[in-house]
Amino acid sequence: MKIRIGIPRGLLYYYHGRVWEDFLCKLGAEVIISGETSKKTLQYGSALDEVCLPVKAYFGHAYEVSHDVDYLFVPRIVSAAKGQYTCPEMIGLPDMLRSNISNLPKLIEITVNLRNDWRNLYHAVTTVGKILNVGIAASLYAWYQSWRSRQQQTCLPIANSKNLSIGLIGHPYIIYDRQISMNVLDKLSKLGINVVTPDMVDADQAKNSAACLDKKIFWCYCSHLVGAAFALMQPAQVDGVILMTSFSCGPDSLIGEIIKGRAQALNIPFMLLTIDEHMAEAGFITRLEAFIDMLGRRRQL
Amino acid sequence: MIVTFPHMGTMHITLRTLFADLGLEVMPPPPITKKTRDLGAKYAPEMTCLPFKITLGNFIESLEQGADTIITCGGVGPCRLGYYAEVQKNILKELGFKFELIIIEPNIIEVLKTLYRLTPGKSWKRIYTAFKLAGAKMTALDSIEEKICCIRPREKVSGIADLLWQQAVNGIEVARDIDNVKTVTEVFNEKMNKVELEWGYDLLRIGIVGEIYVMLEPFVNQDIVRHLGKMGVEVHKTMFLTDYVRVHLQRDRQYYNAYREIADMAKPYLGHYVGGHAIKSIGCAVQMSKAGLDGIIQVFPFNCMPEIIAKNILPQVSREVNMPILSLAFDEQSGEAGLLTRLEAFIDLLEYRRGQKGKSSAIKGTK
Numbered sequence: 132m133k134i135r136i137g138i139p140r141g142l143l144y145y146y147h148g149r150v151w152e153d154f155l156c157k158l159g160a161e162v163i164i165s166g167e168t169s170k171k172t173l174q175y176g177s178a179l180d181e182v183c184l185p186v187k188a189y190f191g192h193a194y195e196v197s198h199d200v201d202y203l204f205v206p207r208i209v210s211a212a213k214g215q216y217t218c219p220e221m222i223g224l225p226d227m228l229r230s231n232i233s234n235l236p237k238l239i240e241i242t243v244n245l246r247n248d249w250r251n252l253y254h255a256v257t258t259v260g261k262i263l264n265v266g267i268a269a270s271l272y273a274w275y276q277s278w279r280s281r282q283q284q285t286c287l288p289i290a291n292s293k294n295l296s297i298g299l300i301g302h303p304y305i306i307y308d309r310q311i312s313m314n315v316l317d318k319l320s321k322l323g324i325n326v327v328t329p330d331m332v333d334a335d336q337a338k339n340s341a342a343c344l345d346k347k348i349f350w351c352y353c354s355h356l357v358g359a360a361f362a363l364m365q366p367a368q369v370d371g372v373i374l375m376t377s378f379s380c381g382p383d384s385l386i387g388e389i390i391k392g393r394a395q396a397l398n399i400p401f402m403l404l405t406i407d408e409h410m411a412e413a414g415f416i417t418r419l420e421a422f423i424d425m426l427g428r429r430r431q432l
Numbered sequence: 433m434i435v436t437f438p439h440m441g442t443m444h445i446t447l448r449t450l451f452a453d454l455g456l457e458v459m460p461p462p463p464i465t466k467k468t469r470d471l472g473a474k475y476a477p478e479m480t481c482l483p484f485k486i487t488l489g490n491f492i493e494s495l496e497q498g499a500d501t502i503i504t505c506g507g508v509g510p511c512r513l514g515y516y517a518e519v520q521k522n523i524l525k526e527l528g529f530k531f532e533l534i535i536i537e538p539n540i541i542e543v544l545k546t547l548y549r550l551t552p553g554k555s556w557k558r559i560y561t562a563f564k565l566a567g568a569k570m571t572a573l574d575s576i577e578e579k580i581c582c583i584r585p586r587e588k589v590s591g592i593a594d595l596l597w598q599q600a601v602n603g604i605e606v607a608r609d610i611d612n613v614k615t616v617t618e619v620f621n622e623k624m625n626k627v628e629l630e631w632g633y634d635l636l637r638i639g640i641v642g643e644i645y646v647m648l649e650p651f652v653n654q655d656i657v658r659h660l661g662k663m664g665v666e667v668h669k670t671m672f673l674t675d676y677v678r679v680h681l682q683r684d685r686q687y688y689n690a691y692r693e694i695a696d697m698a699k700p701y702l703g704h705y706v707g708g709h710a711i712k713s714i715g716c717a718v719q720m721s722k723a724g725l726d727g728i729i730q731v732f733p734f735n736c737m738p739e740i741i742a743k744n745i746l747p748q749v750s751r752e753v754n755m756p757i758l759s760l761a762f763d764e765q766s767g768e769a770g771l772l773t774r775l776e777a778f779i780d781l782l783e784y785r786r787g788q789k790g791k792s793s794a795i796k797g798t799k
Binding site for chain 1: 477478479480481506508509510511512514515516517518519521522523702704705707734735736737738740741743744745747748761
């Protein structure tokens with residue numbers, strides 16, 4: 132019988148999930164991914180105190196998928212780029228799961244730390260192979276194949292000049308999660324808005340745009356958000372920028388200020404949308420509509 | 433050039449001595465008050481943590497009073513502290529202040545370069561003695577404070593410990609050289625030994641773990657150490673400026689090994705460094721339960737990422753080592769009355785547990 136491995140649909144799954152799934156399948160495991168986030172997921176997640184909503188959602192996903200798998204794939208991603216870290220809450224995830232869920236299946240909690248040495252990734256890959264009884268060469272080859280087959284980033288679409296376009300800046304695990312983001316993408320496109328998200332911006336372009344900061348941002352995923360926001364604003368490719376962040380997100384509290392400052396300097400409208408589990412849909416829609424009305428009027432001027 | 437820096441407990445004494453001895457004109461920010469806090473909260477991004485807001489308030493107040501150079505720390509993450517300075521700089525510039533910001537990054541070459549720039553023409557010997565004296569003051573203050581924490585719950589005349597502490601701080605602040613610091617320390621050791629104490633009580637012992645800024649700055653933690661002392665509790669702080677400097681900046685072997693030991697105790701609960709002091713909070717909780725303390729209080733700024741991880745793991749520690757742990761988050765809206773109620777309830781719980789264990793229940797009663 133195949134080993135069943137569960138992957139919670141949350142946080143870095145939205146960045147690397149496809150590659151992980153493909154890789155684990157190639158190693159001969161059966162991969163089970165938790166369903167879309169629901170109210171129930173968030174309720175389970177409330178077992179954690181004070182953490183941000185996406186971490187709560189991740190916790191809920193881990194709990195939901197934990198019942199029918201042999202292993203839970205919860206990599207401890209300390210850093211995904213040289214000289215940078217992910218957020219502390221992501222680094223401490225496996226420990227928070229372990230101490231708050233009883234009867235947890237075994238965790239595959241490989242540490243990935245590319246801060247000083249990118250070759251650490253190979254160590255992580257072979258460790259997973261070992262757990263699944265796959266040899267070093269075979270696991271590395273499987274990783275190589277999955278990594279190559281990942282979706283290449285799409286380039287920035289040229290803005291349709293008729294419609295308003297908005298740069299929706301936020302972590303993918305917020306804006307692509309329909310429950311957490313209140314389905315903001317659909318809502319915006321229904322209102323006839325061209326939405327540009329950070330992952331539509333080329334990584335190198337974002338890096339270059341962020342290079343003007345006095346100090347490099349040391350959170351790897353956040354530094355892309357800032358770079359993407361800067362790239363969208365200069366030259367102005369969007370009519371306005373919305374930063375969607377979750378209540379009590381640490382890194383976003385500072386990068387939000389940086390993006391806001393830049394938007395003000397360039398005279399581009401900026402709105403901060405903070406989400407948490409007490410959000411009401413009506414208020415959310417009102418804010419979106421008001422922002423869009425304002426953008427529309429600015430165009431007519 | 434008039435130099436200023438952020439407040440953190442008695443750190444201003446150490447830093448003022450250091451910079452003054454390096455030949456700089458120093459002006460520590462005015463003591464932290466409600467105004468400082470409100471200024472910081474007004475101009476800081478809403479979701480930043482409390483230390484960001486208070487230090488921003490410090491900077492605004494000292495720039496208003498005429499300082500023109502801010503010296504503050506940098507960092508490499510993942511804690512937010514490392515990026516404070518960049519954001520604070522932009523906020524202060526937007527407010528229209530003219531100043532220079534010197535960020536000390538944890539990188540020895542950068543530190544030496546900054547030092548060289550700040551102290552043109554000073555001999556290395558002079559720089560060395562400046563650091564020595566500042567270090568001596570820091571160590572003296574920390575050692576006296578530790579003793580004061582033991583005296584406060586036992587003092588016969590209420591308020592004598594606080595008075596001595598205030599005098600000691602003043603005495604050490606004006607000390608001019610290392611010998612002077614030594615004499616002052618000895619004088620106060622003598623005085624502390626002579627304080628009349630009420631013995632015969634088996635006092636409750638509570639350890640305080642958590643984030644360094646909240647633990648060291650009495651304004652931020654609502655003077656929790658003093659309140660606990662007044663309630664008749666012997667308080668054991670786990671964070672001192674000396675410890676921090678010795679472990680993280682100097683890598684002093686003795687202190688570093690002690691830190692490693694604590695980190696090893698945290699290993700079964702938290703397997704990786706997550707920034708800040710999360711590992712130390714958990715490790716110290718385990719260590720203190722072994723040392724037979726009655727309870728632990730964790731203090732941290734609201735939405736501090738590393739301490740939130742510790743907070744979510746500490747209940748497990750509490751279950752496994754069988755010791756109550758109270759987590760207290762502080763922000764700009766924390767009130768004193770609420771804090772006192774929670775502390776009293778916690779102390780009641782600890783006393784009750786002692787009674788259950790059959791030990792002689794003994795508490796001096798709230799003064």
